[in-house]
Amino acid sequence: MTRPDPSPSSFRPPLQHRFSAAHLAVRGFTQRGWPRSWRDHDLKRHYDVVIIGGGLHGLATAYYLAANHGITNVAVLDKGYMGGGGSGRNTAILRSNYLTPEGVRFYDRSLKLYEGLANELNYNVMFSRQGHLTLAHNDSALRTMRWRAEVNKVQGVDSEVIDPRQVKELVPHLDTSTDTRYPILGALYHPPGGTIRHDAVVWGYARAADHLGVQIHQHTEVTGIDVDNGRVTGVRTHRGDISAGTVINCTAGWSTTISEMAGVFMPVTTSPLQAAVTEPVKPFLHTVVVSGTLHVYVSQTDRGELVFGASVDPFTSYSTRGSLAFAEGLAGNVLRLMPALSGMRLLRQWAGLCDMTPDYSPIMGTTPVEGFLVDVGWGTYGFKAGPVAGEAMAECVATGKMPEIIADFGLDRFASGRLVGEKGAAAVGH
Structure with missing residues (x-):
């Protein structure tokens, strides 16, 4: 069997499907005449x-x-x-700063494939390398971050534990004061992490x-x-x-x-995992932020929307509907991290299904x-x-x-x- 040519040039549309700027403008508005992707x-x-x-x-x-x-x-x-x-x-969200050597090797290979995916497929997958912060709010969490950082380094993955001052420099809107219920004692910083469409x-x-x-x-x-x-x-x-x-x-x-x-x-077992997105605002969050203690993670899209998520729902179900309890809990935990977001409005929420192993x-x-x-x-x-x-x-x-x-x-x-x-x-x- 002859092996197909997987080079990026092989995925370019044929000449009859390449258009001038005028044709692109017309077809963009009418949505007629475009070749099907599959x-x-x-x-x-x-x-x-x-x-x-x-x-x-x-x-x-x-x-x-x-x-x-x-x-x-x-x-x-x-x-x-x-x-x-x-x-x-x-x-x-993309990252490779996992806990076990097996997991780190596996996800690091995936992240490297993601980084070159647009070129391989000749398709803009909108990869954005932003860095990834996993916050530590107590001594136990900080020990886990140090453990993960050392495992990552042994596997050649860029991760390090940083202090609250460095966290504040990366994300100025985070509340890094010491008089909060969940003070930020440090974070695992993973520069290669980011997001993709x-x-x-x-x-x-x-x-x-x-x-x-x-x-x-x-x-x-x-x-x-x-x-x-x-x-x-x-x-x-x-x-x-x-x-x-x-x-x-x-x-x-x-x-x-x-x-x-x-x-x-x-x-x-299968459980729902909910997420939500806000109205768009001027970009201000340039790093993915995660708090395992508060069960929340947040990033900002290129359009300015804040995307929030939490842990899986505490029950098994095939439902993909959002819930008010999730929105209330999520909003409270996000505001503990970034009180300045109190005036923002949620636009929509949804859920996906997660298959969990022991x-x-x-x-x-x-x-x-x-x-x-x-x-x-x-x-x-x-x-x-x-x-x-x-x-x-x-x-x-x-x-x-x-x-x-x-x-x-x-x-x-x-x-x-x-x-x-x-x-x-x-x-x-x-």
């Missing part, structure tokens, strides 16, 4: 690989299968639209995967997975049945439901059913991992071997007790 297809009866879930993880896996391994007979299935799940409901990342991967021959099927719900003698043989959808030698579960929220169709049971680390790779792979259990931090997860899962499919970078995240770790505890850096550590 195409619609009839569902084939056979694919080499079927990926369930058309979010960032599923699309990245499809892209790297085609770009890195020449595997193009691939179908991405989603019961909704591309990026309509967790990929479009997160706060788009989540929709643009999804669209970029989808466009590039489509260009390389991957078929994207929106509004195609999987209703069953066929297994024969311990090996996956295909999937059933409301549009028809498909035979496939490899099926990958890249869903969030419904990851357990999909895996159970193949007879694979996973220790995962050790707060993902489940990746093979399962007891041959040919059925999983890339699930991402909790509150799946968006950060999209590129490296897709790259590693593609390698796993193409080579038949677990890549070293995800070897510690296998499903079998729960039976053997080899857990990868990331709660100290992942519970609210956006």
